[in-house]
Amino acid sequence: MGIRLLINLARFVVTYVIATVAVFLFMRAIPGDPAQIALGVNATPELLAKTRAEFGTDRPLIVQYFDWALGLPTGNFGTSYVTRQDISPLIVDRVQVSLILVLLAMVLALAIAIPFGTYAAVKHRNPSGIIVSGISQVGVAIPNFLAGILLVVVFAVGLGWLPANGWTPPGEDFGDFISRVVLPVLALASVQGAILTRYVRSAVMEVMNEDYLRTARSKGLGKLESLIKHGLRNASIPVLTVTSVQLAALIIGAVVIERVFVIPGLGSMLLDAVGNRDLLTVQSVVMVLVAITLIINLVVDVLYTILDPRIRKGA
Amino acid sequence: MDKKTTTGALIDVRGLTISTKHRTLVSNFNLRMNPGDRVGLIGESGSGKSMTTSALMGLLPEGVSASGSIQLAGHPRNLVEATDRELQKIRGKDMSMVFQEPLTALNPLMKVGPQVAEIMTSHKTVASKSAAQARAVELLGSVKLPDPARAARSYPHQLSGGQRQRAMLAMALANNPGLLLCDEPTTALDVTVQRQVLDLILESVQERGTGLLFITHDLSVVANVCDRVLVMNNGQVVEEGDTGEVFSNPQHPYTRGLLAASDLNATDADGRLFTVASAASYIPPLAEAQPVVEAANAEISDLREHDQAAGDTAPEVPSLISVKDLTRIYPVGRSSLFGKRSEVHALKGVSFDVAAGQRFGVVGESGSGKSTLLRILAGLDQPTSGSVRVAGSEVAGAKERDLVQLRQQLQIVFQDPMGSLDPRMRVRDIIAEPLLVPGQKVDSAKHRKMVAEMLGSVGLPADAAERFPHQFSGGQRQRISIARALICEPRVLVADEPVSALDVSVRAQVLNLLSDLVDDYHLTLVFVSHDLGVVRHICDNVVVMNEGRIVESGTTEQIYDSPQHAYTRTLVNSSMSLRNELALR
Numbered sequence: 014m015g016i017r018l019l020i021n022l023a024r025f026v027v028t029y030v031i032a033t034v035a036v037f038l039f040m041r042a043i044p045g046d047p048a049q050i051a052l053g054v055n056a057t058p059e060l061l062a063k064t065r066a067e068f069g070t071d072r073p074l075i076v077q078y079f080d081w082a083l084g085l086p087t088g089n090f091g092t093s094y095v096t097r098q099d100i101s102p103l104i105v106d107r108v109q110v111s112l113i114l115v116l117l118a119m120v121l122a123l124a125i126a127i128p129f130g131t132y133a134a135v136k137h138r139n140p141s142g143i144i145v146s147g148i149s150q151v152g153v154a155i156p157n158f159l160a161g162i163l164l165v166v167v168f169a170v171g172l173g174w175l176p177a178n179g180w181t182p183p184g185e186d187f188g189d190f191i192s193r194v195v196l197p198v199l200a201l202a203s204v205q206g207a208i209l210t211r212y213v214r215s216a217v218m219e220v221m222n223e224d225y226l227r228t229a230r231s232k233g234l235g236k237l238e239s240l241i242k243h244g245l246r247n248a249s250i251p252v253l254t255v256t257s258v259q260l261a262a263l264i265i266g267a268v269v270i271e272r273v274f275v276i277p278g279l280g281s282m283l284l285d286a287v288g289n290r291d292l293l294t295v296q297s298v299v300m301v302l303v304a305i306t307l308i309i310n311l312v313v314d315v316l317y318t319i320l321d322p323r324i325r326k327g328a
Numbered sequence: 329m330d331k332k333t334t335t336g337a338l339i340d341v342r343g344l345t346i347s348t349k350h351r352t353l354v355s356n357f358n359l360r361m362n363p364g365d366r367v368g369l370i371g372e373s374g375s376g377k378s379m380t381t382s383a384l385m386g387l388l389p390e391g392v393s394a395s396g397s398i399q400l401a402g403h404p405r406n407l408v409e410a411t412d413r414e415l416q417k418i419r420g421k422d423m424s425m426v427f428q429e430p431l432t433a434l435n436p437l438m439k440v441g442p443q444v445a446e447i448m449t450s451h452k453t454v455a456s457k458s459a460a461q462a463r464a465v466e467l468l469g470s471v472k473l474p475d476p477a478r479a480a481r482s483y484p485h486q487l488s489g490g491q492r493q494r495a496m497l498a499m500a501l502a503n504n505p506g507l508l509l510c511d512e513p514t515t516a517l518d519v520t521v522q523r524q525v526l527d528l529i530l531e532s533v534q535e536r537g538t539g540l541l542f543i544t545h546d547l548s549v550v551a552n553v554c555d556r557v558l559v560m561n562n563g564q565v566v567e568e569g570d571t572g573e574v575f576s577n578p579q580h581p582y583t584r585g586l587l588a589a590s591d592l593n594a595t596d597a598d599g600r601l602f603t604v605a606s607a608a609s610y611i612p613p614l615a616e617a618q619p620v621v622e623a624a625n626a627e628i629s630d631l632r633e634h635d636q637a638a639g640d641t642a643p644e645v646p647s648l649i650s651v652k653d654l655t656r657i658y659p660v661g662r663s664s665l666f667g668k669r670s671e672v673h674a675l676k677g678v679s680f681d682v683a684a685g686q687r688f689g690v691v692g693e694s695g696s697g698k699s700t701l702l703r704i705l706a707g708l709d710q711p712t713s714g715s716v717r718v719a720g721s722e723v724a725g726a727k728e729r730d731l732v733q734l735r736q737q738l739q740i741v742f743q744d745p746m747g748s749l750d751p752r753m754r755v756r757d758i759i760a761e762p763l764l765v766p767g768q769k770v771d772s773a774k775h776r777k778m779v780a781e782m783l784g785s786v787g788l789p790a791d792a793a794e795r796f797p798h799q800f801s802g803g804q805r806q807r808i809s810i811a812r813a814l815i816c817e818p819r820v821l822v823a824d825e826p827v828s829a830l831d832v833s834v835r836a837q838v839l840n841l842l843s844d845l846v847d848d849y850h851l852t853l854v855f856v857s858h859d860l861g862v863v864r865h866i867c868d869n870v871v872v873m874n875e876g877r878i879v880e881s882g883t884t885e886q887i888y889d890s891p892q893h894a895y896t897r898t899l900v901n902s903s904m905s906l907r908n909e910l911a912l913r
Contacts, residue, residue, distance in 0.1 A: 232424070321436075
């Protein structure tokens with residue numbers, strides 16, 4: 014177990030280092046001189062040279078790389094070429110917003126998916142199970158921005174219960190935070206919940222056909238009892254895999270919802286930076302995303318080892 | 329006995345009929361067992377034997393329903409009409425079950441001890457959870473698991489197949505049920521383990537006076553374990569009676585056919601195995617006759633005389649397959665970060681020669697290295713060291729390009745006829761596929777003709793070519809596999825457990841077919857199997873493998889009649905033949 018964790022940590026570091034090189038090189042491969050872009054076409058050569066020196070882009074690539082990459086672990090991402098602002102505090106802000114939004118949505122999605130998916134699996138021959146399964150199918154087909162707009166139309170514009178958009182950090186005014194976070198989380202969770210319901214359903218159906226559930230029944234356990242005691246933990250393994258992939262995708266995938274609800278998340282930041290050709294910011298956001306994805310994988314791997322004794326080495 | 333009802337029977341099943349909406353699976357099944365009776369339920373796949381046991385447990389799959397009456401001692405209700413809640417109190421307490429596949433029948437995420445304890449806590453037959461745990465360890469000890477406390481702390485994957493089945497048995501017997509149902513409990517186990525587990529089951533039920541209903545397709549197992557047998561075919565019991573009586577004097581043609589096909593020691597006038605079709609001339613073994621075993625052996629040696637002639641001159645014939653000092657080491661995941669990678673030595677210096685025209689048997693249990701050997705022979709895996717020459721070409725170290733030649737000379741028939749045929753290809757394309765060798769022109773008309781000829785020689789109708797694999801039975805699929813293997817006229821045919829997934833009656837047919845084709849096509853046969861009876865029938869030379877080594881080699885007679893190595897002796901003594909089991913009753 015400890016060894017496996019160590020190996021995973023080592024893999025984490027190696028992957029991250031490789032990612033920094035790849036991201037750095039890709040960004041430099043994009044044509045265009047940041048100084049030129051910042052100053053416009055009419056800039057004098059002297060001014061350009063001065064700006065380049067200021068940005069540090071006149072130095073050899075390798076120096077630039079280490080300057081940037083060594084700053085990453087300490088949270089120093091450098092200064093934006095476009096806004097001339099320090100990137101780090103901005104990213105910290107945005108990451109908080111995105112993580113809160115996405116994690117809340119994922120927890121809610123699982124809270125929907127596990128009971129409904131299990132129900133749909135157990136009752137897969139009954140009308141009620143087929144209806145649940147059908148609803149989840151419809152949910153999968155709805156794009157989440159549409160869900161978001163519908164929620165705004167009903168709850169914000171129509172009923173006026175909640176604000177239509179905006180963001181308040183939870184530390185500032187918790188009540189306002191809750192009222193603003195409900196709709197975007199619902200919009201994200203409804204679609205994710207529908208997708209996960211389908212996976213939970215198929216995982217549970219698979220498990221229901223397993224011999225060990227028949228064994229449990231032959232011991233005298235009831236249908237539901239045997240499913241809960243022996244089935245759900247087995248079914249949780251494939252669901253965990255899907256959840257981790259969805260979670261990583263959602264952090265950037267939430268950008269549409271961020272736009273609908275005017276929320277300052279990481280996805281919006283990335284899109285703005287790309288639009289402004291703010292290469293250093295793009296580079297930094299991508300590296301934050303890489304880190305988050307790797308951390309998710311690390312956590313999931315630990316969860317696998319806890320759930321499934323067959324993975325534990327030397328056991 | 330407090331278990332006795334007014335009728336005195338342990339279980340009384342009358343007119344049990346099981347059906348789906350569209351068809352009847354089992355009709356009018358009757359069974360009456362007294363406490364301590366041991367009854368065998370024999371049948372091939374699809375005979376309805378497993379459905380019958382599921383119905384007894386009240387665990388029929390959705391969409392399948394039962395009618396009739398099942399009376400269990402101590403329960404006034406007809407179990408067919410009982411609710412699931414009522415049945416829950418009976419299952420695992422008054423009757424319990426051991427399943428075929430012990431790996432999948434145990435929850436992989438739960439330790440063995442708690443799984444055994446659960447059957448006691450759920451019926452509240454013990455005072456507390458900790459008492460159940462303690463009792464579980466005792467039970468695991470009573471099924472002769474070495475270090476039961478440790479077994480209780482283990483997960484199923486940490487135990488061997490035989491140990492898992494012992495744990496299943498401990499679980500099933502935990503509440504001292506009056507009736508134990510065993511559904512093919514030893515079919516998935518190795519030969520030597522099978523015998524131990526059977527002995528254990530027999531001992532356990534005799535000790536406790538438990539009634540045993542033993543479901544199997546293997547007649548020799550029934551002869552070993554049961555007093556009484558029921559033979560099922562197509563959902564009906566065709567014959568019932570005392571084991572010795574039924575096996576020595578079968579009344580129904582199906583029983584006679586099944587017996588004839590299972591008896592690998594008996595051959596018809598042409599030296600071929602009996603099939604259901606040719607069973608009329610089969611003489612069943614007599615339960616009383618002791619020396620029948622020896623007689624049968626002598627008979628076989630006589631019959632094989634003409635085959636043997638070729639084998640005896642083997643030293644003069646240059647060998648077609650030559651294997652020298654073959655080793656194969658698989659690296660497995662490291663157990664510590666800086667420690668050495670651990671290794672699995674699948675083959676530890678294996679050498680043998682196979683002469684052209686030989687029928688060469690490779691016998692071994694799971695983990696013996698026989699599958700690795702076969703993969704290397706076929707060029708599907710590369711050895712770590714050593715050399716393999718097949719028909720003049722070196723397999724070890726050969727590139728995929730160079731193996732084209734080998735693949736024309738050596739073809740394989742695999743074990744699982746379900747998994748080894750591409751479900752989306754027509755039979756015609758499956759059989760013709762080995763002809764699509766790079767560098768050779770495709771002549772569809774010629775291919776079609778060759779496929780038709782091959783289908784004819786494996787005994788399939790010509791219109792089979794246009795159909796898909798799922799439209800065939802297991803035996804027919806194995807015929808398709810054989811046709812595919814033989815179409816490019818190889819010199820060597822490798823058969824990897826080709827009949828172990830087949831029913832008994834089909835097994836005899838496929839073995840006869842293989843035997844005929846080996847003669848007709850002048851093939852050299854390498855036959856890999858765990859089943860000593862099958863190898864004995866079909867092969868003239870045998871090597872016995874254990875833990876990556878060849879422990880003994882020789883002619884079939886030498887190996888079976890006077891095994892020299894201790895392992896071979898255990899193997900030969902553990903393997904069951906119908907005649908032996910009947911003689912030993």
